[in-house]
Amino acid sequence: MRVAVTGATGRMGREVIDAAREAGHEPLPVSHSATGETGGTEVHPADGFATLLSEREPDATIDFTLPDPSVSYVADCAEAGVPAVVGTTGFSEAQLAALREAAERIPVLQAANFARGVQGLLAVVREAVAALPEYDVEVTETHHNGKRDAPSGTANRVLDAIDQTRGDSSRVHGREGEAPREDGEIGVHARRAGDITGEHEVLLAGNHEELRLTHRAGSRGVFAAGAVEAAEWLAGRPPGWYDFSDTLPDTES
Template identity: 40%
Template sequence: MNSSSPIRILIHGASGRMGQALLRLARENPALQVVAAVSRSGAAIDGVDVPMFASADLARCPSFDVAIDFSLPEGFDAVLAACKMRKAALVSGTTGLSTQQREALAQAAHTIPVLWASNFSLGVVVLEELSRRAAQALTGWDADIIESHHVHKKDAPSGTALTLGAAVAAGRGSAPHYASLRAGDIIGEHSVQFTGPGERIELIHRAGNRDIFARGALSAAAHLAGRPAGNHRLADLIFSD
């Protein structure tokens, strides 16, 4: 890839809240060029001046270097297939993937660079690493993860909470306990708590808006373009420079 040329981005799930945030923020980055926006219907989006495509017409999209996917599990197979066919990278934040879809993603990593994350906040990337290190040092302490989201979020614990829980388990050898709250319009709050005799440590991340996730995904796409095939981690990409 010519380093002086913009990275060509396809946004899959463009009509959703994350998709629209990606479209808006990508315009602010001259290093990125959105060449196609894909939604279920392909209908025009107010204020969006990039080519729109319906999900069924994904194969007709122009060439791209990286697809950013924030859609639904029903649409994941098609965008993964498109990336494999185009030899393009895939950045995905789609949650609720089946075991078969996760296996397909792992297989695709043999031929293209892929990155799946439950949360693209750079702060959460740091929180994950801090949680692992704290758990490793505090193996005899209780470990709990408390997460809060808006009333419309269906999965509990959240995908981010489970990711943090995996980091805790990697550090101490056992999983933490989880507690979930669904209230109002909370965008996302996660607390990793370690409690020992007479003392407690809390590691907390609060999301103030959804733009933080879109910025993280765009940053991941910029870092992933041109990388070798493989299953990449957000932390490795963001903090490798």
């Protein structure tokens, strides 16, 4: 498979290029800032992305960049009929709507987290919240000091999973000053430090007991390998909006 990889010099872009090669695919790195080559492969300029798509006809694009460039890259994919795997997080509603519009023309798979264990976490959180309706819930995520958006896209997915089970809750982002806990609220905490790849913890507490459900990603390679697997799954599918859970057996989104 030939895979265009946008954000080629980014933390995730570099991992995706390696993961694509390891899986036996040909990566086409695309960068808005770098020229030259990476690991013996030519880096293509972002402003020539549309031309690259039409001339090299990749089977899919994998994007880990920023919301604005991501929307623009996916629009080019829609024009060229190239499936898009989007790992970027932090989209506004309007940006998500633009991605969904592209999904009317091409298959688009957007996921805040390409680690399989997070799909397991989501499933277990739904069950735990359903089994313990009176317990207080707090969600804490921890990432490296270079992460821009907060809370993480994965934390938002966890919160959506809780809402699906409990009904809409009020989310309280951090607490400061006089801030007593209200019934039913969910505290959301984002920590940024060092080079931590990604950690999510859901705490349920009540009845003099605590249940802590935690996922830790050991390396960015986990996300990159998942994104490459998603691209393999997506190539050749009909246009539509897909989730990473769609690619895995026996999980629901």
